[in-house]
Structure formats: structure tokens, C-alpha cells
Amino acid sequence: MIAKIEQDQSRFRQIVRGKVRENLRKYMSNGELIGRQGRDLVSIPIPEIQIPRFRFDHRQSGGVGQGEGEVGTPIGLGPDHGDGSGEAGNAPGDHILEVEVTLEELARILGDELELPNIQPKGKENIESRVDRYTGIRRVGPESLRHFKRTYREALKRQVAMGVYSRERPAVIPVREDKRYRSWTSQYKPDSNAVIIYMMDVSGSMTDDKKEIVRLTAFWIDMWLRSQYKKVAVRYIIHDAEACEVGQDAFYHTRENGGTAISSAYRLCQAIIEKDYDPGEWNIYPFHFSDGDNWDKDNAACMGLLANAILPNVNLFCYGEVSTSMRQSDFSDSLERLDEIGKERLIKTAIKNKGEIYNAVKAFLGKGR
Amino acid sequence: MVLPPELSAIKTEIISHAREYGLDFFDTVFELLDYEEINQVASYDGFPSRYPHWRFGMEYLRMSKSYSYGLHRIYEMVINNDPSYAYLLTSNKTVDQKTVMAHVYGHVDFFKNNMWFAHTNRKMMNEMANHGTRIRRYVDHFGYEAVEQFLDVCLSLDNLIDLHSAGIRRHVERTPKLPGGEETDQVSSAKLPSKPYMDDYINPPEFMEAQRKKLSEEQARQKHVPEEPERDVLLFLLNHAPLEEWQSDVLAIVREEAYYFAPQGQTRIMNEGWASYWHSKIMTERALSPNELVDYADHHAGIMASSPGRLNPYKLGLELWRDIEERWDKGRFGAEWDDCQDEATRRNWDRQLGLGREKIFEVRRIYNDIGFIDAFLTPEFARRHGLFTYKYDPATNEYVIDSRDFLAIKQQLLFQLTNFGQPIILVQDANYANRGELYLRHQHEGVDLRLDWARDTLANLQVVWSRPVHLETQVEGVPKLLSYDGKEHSEKKLIAK
Numbered sequence A: 001m002i003a004k005i006e007q008d009q010s011r012f013r014q015i016v017r018g019k020v021r022e023n024l025r026k027y028m029s030n031g032e033l034i035g036r037q038g039r040d041l042v043s044i045p046i047p048e049i050q051i052p053r054f055r056f057d058h059r060q061s062g063g064v065g066q067g068e069g070e071v072g073t074p075i076g077l078g079p080d081h082g083d084g085s086g087e088a089g090n091a092p093g094d095h096i097l098e099v100e101v102t103l104e105e106l107a108r109i110l111g112d113e114l115e116l117p118n119i120q121p122k123g124k125e126n127i128e129s130r131v132d133r134y135t136g137i138r139r140v141g142p143e144s145l146r147h148f149k150r151t152y153r154e155a156l157k158r159q160v161a162m163g164v165y166s167r168e169r170p171a172v173i174p175v176r177e178d179k180r181y182r183s184w185t186s187q188y189k190p191d192s193n194a195v196i197i198y199m200m201d202v203s204g205s206m207t208d209d210k211k212e213i214v215r216l217t218a219f220w221i222d223m224w225l226r227s228q229y230k231k232v233a234v235r236y237i238i239h240d241a242e243a244c245e246v247g248q249d250a251f252y253h254t255r256e257n258g259g260t261a262i263s264s265a266y267r268l269c270q271a272i273i274e275k276d277y278d279p280g281e282w283n284i285y286p287f288h289f290s291d292g293d294n295w296d297k298d299n300a301a302c303m304g305l306l307a308n309a310i311l312p313n314v315n316l317f318c319y320g321e322v323s324t325s326m327r328q329s330d331f332s333d334s335l336e337r338l339d340e341i342g343k344e345r346l347i348k349t350a351i352k353n354k355g356e357i358y359n360a361v362k363a364f365l366g367k368g369r
Numbered sequence B: 001m002v003l004p005p006e007l008s009a010i011k012t013e014i015i016s017h018a019r020e021y022g023l024d025f026f027d028t029v030f031e032l033l034d035y036e037e038i039n040q041v042a043s044y045d046g047f048p049s050r051y052p053h054w055r056f057g058m059e060y061l062r063m064s065k066s067y068s069y070g071l072h073r074i075y076e077m078v079i080n081n082d083p084s085y086a087y088l089l090t091s092n093k094t095v096d097q098k099t100v101m102a103h104v105y106g107h108v109d110f111f112k113n114n115m116w117f118a119h120t121n122r123k124m125m126n127e128m129a130n131h132g133t134r135i136r137r138y139v140d141h142f143g144y145e146a147v148e149q150f151l152d153v154c155l156s157l158d159n160l161i162d163l164h165s166a167g168i169r170r171h172v173e174r175t176p177k178l179p180g181g182e183e184t185d186q187v188s189s190a191k192l193p194s195k196p197y198m199d200d201y202i203n204p205p206e207f208m209e210a211q212r213k214k215l216s217e218e219q220a221r222q223k224h225v226p227e228e229p230e231r232d233v234l235l236f237l238l239n240h241a242p243l244e245e246w247q248s249d250v251l252a253i254v255r256e257e258a259y260y261f262a263p264q265g266q267t268r269i270m271n272e273g274w275a276s277y278w279h280s281k282i283m284t285e286r287a288l289s290p291n292e293l294v295d296y297a298d299h300h301a302g303i304m305a306s307s308p309g310r311l312n313p314y315k316l317g318l319e320l321w322r323d324i325e326e327r328w329d330k331g332r333f334g335a336e337w338d339d340c341q342d343e344a345t346r347r348n349w350d351r352q353l354g355l356g357r358e359k360i361f362e363v364r365r366i367y368n369d370i371g372f373i374d375a376f377l378t379p380e381f382a383r384r385h386g387l388f389t390y391k392y393d394p395a396t397n398e399y400v401i402d403s404r405d406f407l408a409i410k411q412q413l414l415f416q417l418t419n420f421g422q423p424i425i426l427v428q429d430a431n432y433a434n435r436g437e438l439y440l441r442h443q444h445e446g447v448d449l450r451l452d453w454a455r456d457t458l459a460n461l462q463v464v465w466s467r468p469v470h471l472e473t474q475v476e477g478v479p480k481l482l483s484y485d486g487k488e489h490s491e492k493k494l495i496a497k
Helices: A002-022 A024-028 A103-114 A148-162 A208-228 A248-253 A262-276 A296-313 A330-336 A340-345 A354-365 B005-020 B035-043 B054-068 B094-113 B124-142 B144-156 B182-189 B196-202 B205-223 B233-240 B245-266 B268-287 B290-304 B313-329 B334-339 B343-347 B356-366 B369-376 B379-384 B406-421 B451-465
Strands: A041-047 A063-066 A096-102 A128-138 A181-190 A193-201 A232-239 A243-246 A282-290 A317-322 A346-351 B028-033 B076-079 B084-089 B387-393 B398-403 B424-432 B437-443 B469-475 B478-484 B489-493
Touching: A002 B035, A002 B054, A063 B406, A193 A208, A193 A262, A208 A232, A208 A248, A208 A282, A208 A317, A208 A354, A232 A248, A232 A262, A243 A262, A262 A282, A262 A296, A296 A317, A296 A330, A317 A330, A317 A354, A330 A346, A346 A354, B005 B028, B005 B094, B005 B268, B028 B035, B028 B094, B035 B054, B035 B076, B035 B084, B076 B094, B084 B094, B094 B268, B094 B290, B094 B356, B124 B144, B124 B245, B144 B245, B144 B451, B233 B245, B233 B424, B245 B268, B245 B406, B268 B290, B268 B313, B268 B356, B268 B369, B290 B313, B313 B356, B313 B369, B313 B379, B356 B369, B369 B406, B379 B406, B387 B406, B398 B406, B424 B469, B437 B451, B451 B469, B451 B478, B451 B489
Parallel strands: A193 A232, A193 A282, A282 A317, A317 A346, B028 B084, B437 B469
Antiparallel strands: A041 A096, A063 B387, A128 A181, A232 A243, B076 B084, B387 B398, B424 B437, B469 B478, B478 B489
């Protein structure tokens, strides 16, 4: 019985895995579907797989409930909250099922799907990679790790001690207790470093919708980079006319009303890099999200900072323009006028809606350096 | 597994209480399972030897997850079979086991005596195992993928059954006619009796012509497949769709299981209510010992809990049963009671008839949920229990309370229960446009179908039928024909007939 359910379960998991692959776009464009837990595990709540049937559209049908309340009182069920259970029948409602996938697994799925090339390790400190070394001996273990010499020695010792060893027929036969196995310890050693510096425009024109897009994009970038490096340092900068460094929470939730001077953020970014992250030791990835609505006179200053101070020191500079307008901004135009070295290290993309996040991530990390 | 002596003593005790109350049940085998096992068995709807399918794995995953998060646990599970099987959770306290057993005997009594269960296979345990074996054999022959895909297709159609087919015969079986020479006979048999010299007057040529026409129309109709719109779409497909033998068998298995489970959906409120009625009766009047009272009350309250948007079938059922018993005990029924408008008289109405017990046993024998609600849901009851209807409010994206009007509530409840909450869909024509295309009609009752699903289901239907398929339905008041030809979906407006 147990083996049976496991078969069905693993079959389901396989399908789900396929589902993750196929509907990746969908997950990426729906914030509610991504939860985070801890450092190693990501839970992707996925809707259960429901076999389609001829069914009623439950939004039209309503139902019968029980309890207090005047006519018009909301009863707190969203549209996808399953069918009112006054309904007879044994069909379950829409449940959300969480499938836990490790970060590595999800990033691998992402990597396959997005065809992201790996970023090269660089630098010597701080970031750890794990190495397993065989350093000891144990009495239990898999046969494949049996230490022949030690096992032989134990068997020999035992036979000599028991007096059954004979020089004429020196056969040494190990029994269970004689067996010795290699054991390993995991060592962490510094490997390569990466820092992500997120910059976001929080001026009055950045609506909550736009921030949501930034949040999702940042999540997927984060996730993938973290799979490439054991530790990733993340810094957050928000700016309107002035820039300041903030924590993660503030990064996603602040809303200012000021004008926009992108150069302020770039200046702060440059300062952070100079102070904490030596480009020789670190992979540096600044990401900047804005709606491109910059103060005209500031554009020149931005280009100067980028070309002279930032671009030469970073692996990749990504600019995402979160905008619903069809035309690209003047700021974006001036980015295109940067010289060759700039072009090589700069990636610019427009994200008009959640559906385009996938393309944005692909554009940002597709080049790999 | 043999029950430990403590539990089998309880079993004997509960059986004797149940029999004294007049419950009539199959022998029941109790199995003790730990929570992992019970989750597994529950994933298979109680049949551990069912065919392999991913949805059981999904169910299990979800159950073990919600168990480990403490969201829910399964107290009892009972299988309609002779002997019945019921599963107990090892970690439950003695008082819970007692309650569960009493509850289970309520269910088994219901399975055995309610007429809607009369057609179900009482050796379903074996039958399910056979289904499992057969499907596994097909898997060995044709590959997991192929069988699973086809199973998914069949499951997608498994609500297209005719719930009442066990009880009524929808069309008369026709005896095959001998070929040749019968047309003239039939027409002449339509002749009214007359003397030869009066024949031209009694059976004038126009009359004979009309008879001939009527006959040929009838014959044309007989050629029409199906002759009458067919509710049992699965049966129709079994008989007429071009399926491989193994595919037919898979479809038949899915259909058989759908019919087996259907009465449980049709009688959920009654059945759960009945079992709850009896566990509370047996426990509070007989089996409960004083030191168990608090635990019992706690768990009973848990089972009966209701939240605003959810109508708890246990609670609704139990209260209705008690209401019926009280009304028939006090004689609160019949024309005199219905006509009485005086509140005070009604409140103190007690004819001391004591017919309650008898009545509820009668009701449990012949009703299903629809009849149960229709006959026994009263305005007083709805008011006392604060029932309301709710609807979806697109402005706030929420469900809101719509009305507390009794008729509205009753109508909504009945609507939800009709055809166990599934749309009614019939096979209209198997030779649509004279091209062997399948034409289904959705009997629209005011609620649209979920369109994205309808399209996917249509695609599955096409796999079975292999020729293009059509579904007539209504979308926002406009009659529409959804079609799928195996490659693409199309949709056109129908001109109202």
C-alpha cells in the first residue's frame, strides 16, 4: 500500500515539475504564487491540478451560508475560494497546494528554461563553496565507501586475537564488525563573491503596480544569482531627487512624492562600490529600475557617472524601465548613446507589464559575464 | 488487523446500543490505522487497492501537508460495502473512538437502507481491486502514459451521468422489426375499421396520406441517434464511440465508479446529519462516561462548527433531522398546522403524537437531499439557524450576503443540489450536420458554464468521439455553440429557435 501511494505521489510530482516548466511564465507574472521560506527552500504554492469538467461558473451561482450579518455584508470569500460548501457532491474546491522546491532545483529549472549561462566565479573571499573531503573512518557506511585496508587490518587483528589465524592458510575473512568505511566532512571555503545593488526610483510616478513588477523581477534575479553563489550580498538603494540606502522592506514599500534625479542613486552606488566592494574581488551587479521619468538636466550627469565610474567596475549594469507608455523615455535614449564599453556591460530593457518580466530576466542575465 | 480488546469491547457495546435504537446495518470491519495510513486510504477514497493515478498522489500530498500543519485530520472514514469497512485513527482517544463508531453505524445504516444506495455494488471493495488490476494490465500492455492520458480524458467527463437511470427507464426498448413488406402493413393497420363501401369516407385519401407521413417521420426519428436526448453521456459514448477495447473498458470503469460514488453526493446532508444524529444520541444517552464529557463536547462542537460562507452539511443535516423528529412528535405538520397563522398557538403546538422516531426512519429510507430540503426546510428553521444566500459582487471581488428570504434560500439550496450541483448536459445528435459530429446540449438553468474548462472538456470529448464535437450552451444570455474539431476551438452565436 505504501509503495503504491508513493508511485502515485511521485507521478504527481513529475507532472508538477513539468508544470513548473511549462507554466513558468505564469508563475513569474503572478506575485501571489511565490512564497519564500528560509535560505534554502522556496515554496511555490501551486494550484492543484484539476481535471477540467463541464462545471458551473461559481461566480455566477452564489450559494447558501449560515450566520450573522445584514444583507450586503461581505462574507470574506474571494472568487477563487472554492465552491460554497453548501454544495453537495464530493468535488473539492480550489485548494492551493504548496510544493517545496529547493533553491537549486528551482534555479536549475529557471536556468534550463531561460537558457541562462553561468556567471563565472571571481574573487577570493567571503563567499563560501562547500567541499566534501574524506577525512575519517566510521564503522557504518555504504559498501561503496568500504576502506579495504582498514577492514583487512581489523579482521586480521580479530583473527589473531581469537587464535584462528594460521600462517599456513592465511585467509582473512572480515565479518560485519570488522568493516570500516570512509567518512567525510564538509569544508566550507571562500570562493567567489557577488553583490547585487538594487536601485529603484520611488518618485511620485512609480505606482504600486510598477513596484510590484520590480519586486517580482528582483525576486527572480535574486533567486538565480543565489543559486550561482553561496552567498550573495544585497544592497538596496531608493531614490527620488535624493538617494539613500535602505533595508529590503523599505525598498519595496516606500513611496515618495518628489522629483527624480537618477544621478543621486548612481553616485551612492558608486560610493558603496568604492567603500565595500573591490571590483577585483567581487562580481558586482547593479540593477536599476525606474519609469525613466528623469529630470532633463540630470541625464548628462548620469551618463557621466555610468561611463566613468560605474560601468568599468561592474560585471553587468541592468536598467529596467517599468513603464506603461509605448515610447521610451529620454533617459533611455541617452543610455543608448553610451560608447562601446558601456554597451557591452549595460543591459537595458523595458517592462510594460507582469507578463514581460520573463523577457526582462532573460535579457538581464542572458549574456552572462 | 484485529481490534485490541478494549476497542472490540466498545464495538460490541455500541452495536447493542445502535440495535436498540432500531438501526439496521451491515457487519462493519474496523481497521486501526496511523495517520499516514489513514491519509493514504483516504486519498484512494477509502479503497486501498484502486488503480494507479496521479490524483491520488496529489490528494495524499495535500492531506499529509494539511495534517502536518494541523489544518485538518480525518476522524473517520467508512466505505459503503457489505461488510462495511471503517477506519479508526490509532492516535484518537477512547472517547473519540466511541464517537466515531457510533457515527459509523449511523452511516452504515444509511447506506443499507436509503433507496438511493440500493443500486450500488455492495462488493465494491472487490470491484475496485478488479478495476485496479485491469488498469494495471492495460498499463503493462499499452504504457503508463497512454493509459493515464486516456484516464484523464474519461475523468474529465465523469460527471456526465444520469443520476436517475438506476430508478427509471427513460425510453422504451424497441423490439427489432422484421425487414421487408411491413410498410404497407403498418399503414393499413392505421386504417380505421370500416366496411369496404364506406372505406373512402372513413379513411379518405388525405387521412391515409397523413398516416403515411406520420409513419415515415417516426421512422426518420428512429434513425436519429440518439432517438431521445441522452443524459447518460458516458453510456452513449460506450455504445457508440469508436474506442479500442481497452479504452471502452477504462471508460466503463470510470463510469461505474462515478455511479457508485454518486449517491454519496446526492445524500451528503442527510447522510452526515443522520450519522451525527446517532452519534450524539448514542453518546449522550448511553455510551458516554462522565469523565469523557468534555472531550466529547469539544469534538462534537468541532464537527458542527460553521463559518459564515460555509454551510456545514453535518450541522444542517443534524438540525434538520432533529427538527423533523420534533415536528412529528408534536404533530406540527398537515393542513391544520400549515393554516395556523397565530404565533402563540404555533409556539405551544403539541399534539403529543410521538411519531418523530418513526418519521425519521421513513425519511431516511426514501429521500435524497433534494427531497429532504424541499420537504423539510421550513421558514422557522431557516430563521432559527440564520441561513442566507450570498452572491458574488464583482465591484468588491467578494461574496456578500444577498438575501434572507426563505424562498430565495430554498431555491438556491435546491438549485445547488440539482444533479448534485453539476450542469445537465445531454447528447442531442450523434450525426450533426450529417457528418457524424457529436452535438451536446447544455440545459441552461440560469448559470453559465465555466468557459475555459468547457473548452478543455470539449477537447477531451473529441478524443473519445474522434469526430468534431459541439456543445450548445448560453454565454451571458446569448445562445452559443462551442465547437472543437480536433485542431481548434470555434464558437458561434446560435439564432434562438
